[in-house]
Amino acid sequence: MFGHLIKRFIQMIFVLWIVSVLVFVMMSFTGDPTFMMVPLDATDEQIEQARRILGLDQSHLVQYWRFLTNLLQGDFGRSFVFRQPALQLIMERLPATLEIVFLAMIMALVVAIPLGVYAGAYPQRAGSRALMAGSLIGISLPGFWLGMVLIFIFAVKLQMFPSSGRGPTEMIWGMRLSFLSWEGFRHLILPAVTLSVGTLAILMSIIRAEMMEVLRQDYIKFARAKGAANRFVLFKHGLKNALIPLITVFGLMLGDLIAFATLTETIFAWPGIGKLLVDSIYRGDRPVIVVYLMFVAFLFVVVNFLVDVAYALIDPRIKVS
Amino acid sequence: MTAQTDAPLLRVRGLKTWFHTFGGVVKAVDGVSFDLSPGKILGIVGESGGGKSMVGFSIMGLVDRPGRIEAGEIIFDGRDLARLDDDAMQAVRGRQIAMIFQDPMTALNPLYTIGNQLEEMLTLHTDLGPQARRARCIEMLAEVGIPQPEARLGAYPHQFSGGMRQRVVIAIAMIAEPRLLIADEPTTALDVTIQAQLLRLMKAQVEQRRTALILITHDLAAVSQMADRIVVLYCGRVVEIGASAALIASPRHPYTRGLLDSIPASHQGRSRLPQIPGTVPDIRKLPPGCSFAPRCPRAAERCRAEVPELTAAAGGSAFACHFPLEASA
Numbered sequence: 001m002f003g004h005l006i007k008r009f010i011q012m013i014f015v016l017w018i019v020s021v022l023v024f025v026m027m028s029f030t031g032d033p034t035f036m037m038v039p040l041d042a043t044d045e046q047i048e049q050a051r052r053i054l055g056l057d058q059s060h061l062v063q064y065w066r067f068l069t070n071l072l073q074g075d076f077g078r079s080f081v082f083r084q085p086a087l088q089l090i091m092e093r094l095p096a097t098l099e100i101v102f103l104a105m106i107m108a109l110v111v112a113i114p115l116g117v118y119a120g121a122y123p124q125r126a127g128s129r130a131l132m133a134g135s136l137i138g139i140s141l142p143g144f145w146l147g148m149v150l151i152f153i154f155a156v157k158l159q160m161f162p163s164s165g166r167g168p169t170e171m172i173w174g175m176r177l178s179f180l181s182w183e184g185f186r187h188l189i190l191p192a193v194t195l196s197v198g199t200l201a202i203l204m205s206i207i208r209a210e211m212m213e214v215l216r217q218d219y220i221k222f223a224r225a226k227g228a229a230n231r232f233v234l235f236k237h238g239l240k241n242a243l244i245p246l247i248t249v250f251g252l253m254l255g256d257l258i259a260f261a262t263l264t265e266t267i268f269a270w271p272g273i274g275k276l277l278v279d280s281i282y283r284g285d286r287p288v289i290v291v292y293l294m295f296v297a298f299l300f301v302v303v304n305f306l307v308d309v310a311y312a313l314i315d316p317r318i319k320v321s
Numbered sequence: 322m323t324a325q326t327d328a329p330l331l332r333v334r335g336l337k338t339w340f341h342t343f344g345g346v347v348k349a350v351d352g353v354s355f356d357l358s359p360g361k362i363l364g365i366v367g368e369s370g371g372g373k374s375m376v377g378f379s380i381m382g383l384v385d386r387p388g389r390i391e392a393g394e395i396i397f398d399g400r401d402l403a404r405l406d407d408d409a410m411q412a413v414r415g416r417q418i419a420m421i422f423q424d425p426m427t428a429l430n431p432l433y434t435i436g437n438q439l440e441e442m443l444t445l446h447t448d449l450g451p452q453a454r455r456a457r458c459i460e461m462l463a464e465v466g467i468p469q470p471e472a473r474l475g476a477y478p479h480q481f482s483g484g485m486r487q488r489v490v491i492a493i494a495m496i497a498e499p500r501l502l503i504a505d506e507p508t509t510a511l512d513v514t515i516q517a518q519l520l521r522l523m524k525a526q527v528e529q530r531r532t533a534l535i536l537i538t539h540d541l542a543a544v545s546q547m548a549d550r551i552v553v554l555y556c557g558r559v560v561e562i563g564a565s566a567a568l569i570a571s572p573r574h575p576y577t578r579g580l581l582d583s584i585p586a587s588h589q590g591r592s593r594l595p596q597i598p599g600t601v602p603d604i605r606k607l608p609p610g611c612s613f614a615p616r617c618p619r620a621a622e623r624c625r626a627e628v629p630e631l632t633a634a635a636g637g638s639a640f641a642c643h644f645p646l647e648a649s650a
Contacts, residue, residue, distance in 0.1 A: 124386075218427035225381055225422075226493065227415025227445055230407075240432050316477040317431060 008308055012301045019297040020071060023290055024064050032056070033080070033286050071294070077287030081280075086287040090273055090295055095175040096166060097272030100264065101257045103179070103188055104196035112203035113239070119204065120211025120242070121234050131204065138201025143260055147194040147267040154190060161190050164269040191268040195260060199253050206249055210242035217241070244315055251307035255300045329356040330533050331380070331501060336393035336403075338372075338379045345605040349375040349388065351557035355550075359500065360531040362524070364548030364565065366541050366580065370601045372557035373537045374423075377503040379403075380535075381420055382410040397501070416446040419494035421523075423506040425486035429478035435462075435489050436474030439496060446497040457496065465492045465522060484515035488522070495526050502527060503535045508543065520547055542584045545569045553577050556604055556612040559631060563638025571648050573640040575617050611643070619644045 038050050051057050055066055070077070076087045119128040155163035167187035169176040178184030214220065215238055223237045224230075262274030269275070273292060280288040312318045338350035349372040357363045365373050378384050380395055382402060395402040402413065422428040429438060436458055443454045455474070462470035465488040478486055487507065494502055504523060508516035524547055527534045538544050544551060544565070551568050553561040553576065561574040572578045579597035599616040608614055614624040623643050631641045634648070 218422055218424060219430040221383060222420075222422055222428045222490075223430070224383055225414055225420040226442055227411055227413070227497075228441070229411060237430050241430070315432060316434075317479050 015301050023293045024067050076291040079285050079288050081283050081285045086291040090291050093273045093276050097261050100191045103192035107196040108200040112200050116204040116207025120208040135201040135205050138197050143263050150190050162187050191264050191270050195264045214238050214241045247307055247310050251303045254303050330359045331357040332396040334394040337391040338375050339391045340388040347604050348557050353559055355552050357533045359533050362534045362548045364544030364551040365537045367554035368601050371554045374505050377505045377537050416497050418501045419499040421490055421494050421504040421507045424510045425490050428490050434475050439493055442496050461492045461496045483511050501533045505537045541580050561640040573645040574642045575619050576613050
C-alpha cells in the first residue's frame with residue numbers, strides 16, 4: 001500500500017510538470033503581454049525595456065526555466081491588473097467556488113443515490129422510466145440556460161432567492177464563507193442548484209446502470225435467500241458494490257464541477273475563481289490565468305489520488321494485492 | 322403417495338413455474354409433486370436445463386421475472402408458500418428455509434467480512450446480543466470445519482478457497498437452524514476431492530438438527546449415497562420418483578437408466594462410457610408426446626403422441642413412461 005502511494009505520488013509530480021509545460025507553451029504562443037503593460041503611446045525603447053524586464057527577450061527555454069523555478073518557489077507572478085500576487089488572488093476567491101461546488105456535489109449525491117438505486121432496482125416501473133427521461137434532459141440542459149431560467153422563476157417572479165452576488169459572509173479560519181448565515185445560504189442555493197443538475201443526472205444514470213449489474217449477482221440472491229428485507233439487500237449488499245465504479249467518476253465530476261463553476265459564477269456574479277478566470281481572460285491578465293490552470297490541474301491530480309485511496313478503503317480486495 | 326412415518330414438513334403438489342418470455346412460455350417446472358419429512362433427504366436429479374434449480378427457487382419464493390408460480394401448492398408446515406406475499410415469505414426465508422447456492426465464488430458479497438455476513442443471519446433472525454452472536458458465529462465456523470474460526474471472522478471471501486467458501490455458505494445457511502435446507506448443486510463448482518467432504522458435512526449438519534434437505538444435483542452417484550428419496554426431472558416434469566436404493570437398483574424410466582449408465586464405474590475397464598444420445602430439447606418447443614421420446618431407445622408411436630402420466634408402482638415409487646423397464650427383483 002505504501003509503495004503504491006509513493007508510486008502515485010511520483011506520477012502526480014510528473015503530471016504536474018507536463019501541465020506546467022503545456023501552460024507555458026499556451027501562454028507563450030497566445031500574444032505578447034508587453035502591450036498590456038506599456039502605455040498606448042510607448043516608444044520602441046520603452047517597449048524594448050518592458051520586454052527585458054518581463055524576460056521576454058530571452059529564448060523560450062530560458063523563459064521556461066525561469067517560469068518553472070519561480071513556480072517551484074511558490075512565486076506565480078503578480079496580477080497585471082490588481083498588482084497583487086496571483087496566487088493570493090486565487091486563494092481569496094477559492095472558498096466562494098468551493099462553497100457552491102461542494103453544495104452542488106452534496107445535493108447531487110443526496111438526490112442521485114436513492115433515485116438511482118430505485119431506478120436500478122425496478123427498471124420496469126413507470127417511475128424509473130420517468131427518472132431516466134428526466135436524467136436525459138438534465139444531462140442535455142445547458143447550465144447557462146438553466147441558470148437564467150432559475151433566476152427568472154425563483155428570483156424575479158417568486159422572489160424567493162436573490163438573483164446574484166454572494167451576500168453576507170463570515171470569516172472562519174481565514175476564509176470568507178456564506179453558508180453560515182441564512183441570508184448567505186439563500187444566495188448559495190440558485191448557483192448550487194444550477195451547477196448540480198448535470199452532475200445529478202449523470203450520477204443517477206451511472207448508479208442505475210451499476211445497480212442493475214450488481215443486482216444480477218449471486219450474492220444478491222443469496223442475501224434475499226437469507227431473509228433480508230428488500231431495502232436492506234439493495235443498500236447494504238447492492239449499493240456498496242455499485243459505488244466502486246462510481247468513485248472513479250466522482251473524481252472526474254469534481255473536476256467538471258469546478259470547470260463548470262466558471263459559467264455558473266459568471267451568470268450569478270458569484271465572486272469565485274471561475275469568474276476571476278473569465279475576467280482575467282478579458283483583461284489579458286496572464287499570471288492569474290497561469291495560476292488558475294496550474295491550480296485546477298493540481299486539484300485534479302490530488303482528487304484522483306484521493307480516489308485511489310478511497311478504492312482501497314471500500315474494496316478489501318485491493319488492499320491485500 | 323404411501324403413508325410415511327412422519328407427517329411431511331413439505332408437500333409440493335402440481336407445482337408449475339413458468340416464464341413468459343418473448344419467445345413463448347417456458348415451462349421450467351411443469352407439474353412437480355413430492356413430499357419431504359423432517360430429517361429426510363430428497364434428491365432432485367436431472368440434466369442442466371431440466372428445471373431442477375427452479376423447484377428450489379420456487380419454494381424460496383425467489384423466482385425472478387418474467388417467471389412466476391403458475392399453479393400448484395407448496396405446503397410448508399401447514400401453510401401454502403405459493404400464496405404468501407413477499408413480506409410473509411421474507412419471514413420464512415433464512416429462518417425456516419435456507420438455501421445453498423451452486424457457486425461459492427459468487428454467493429458471498431466481496432465487500433464484507435465473512436463474520437459480518439454470518440452475523441447478519443443472527444441479526445435478522447434471532448434476538449442474540451452482539452457478544453452472543455459473535456460466539457455463535459465462531460462456534461458455527463468451527464462446526465463446518467474452518468480452522469482458527471476466531472481469526473477468520475475478519476477475513477474477506479477472496480481470502481478463502483472455493484471449498485472453504487462453500488463451508489462458509491453452509492455455515493450461513495445453517496446458523497439460524499432452518500427446518501428445511503435447499504442445496505442447489507452445492508458441490509458442482511468444486512474439486513472432486515472436496516465434494517465428498519462437503520456432502521458429508523451437509524449430511525452431518527442435517528442429521529444433527531433433523532433438518533429436511535433437498536439436494537439438487539445432476540450427479541446421480543452423489544445423490545444416491547445421500548438421499549432417502551430421489552426425484553428425477555426431465556424438461557420440468559417428474560419422470561420417476563422413488564426410494565433411492567430401489568430407484569438406483571432398478572430404475573423403471575429409460576431416462577433414469579440412461580443417467581445411471583453414464584456414471585463411470587472403476588470396474589468397467591477402458592470401455593466407452595454409455596451416454597444418452599442427443600441433448601435436452603428446447604423447452605419452449607417440446608414434442609407433443611413424451612418429452613424424452615426423441616432420445617429414448619424404447620420410444621414407439623404412442624410415445625410421440627401421448628404424454629405418459631405418472632403411474633404409482635410398488636414401494637411408494639412412481640414413473641411416467643408408456644414402456645417402462647422391467648422391475649428387477
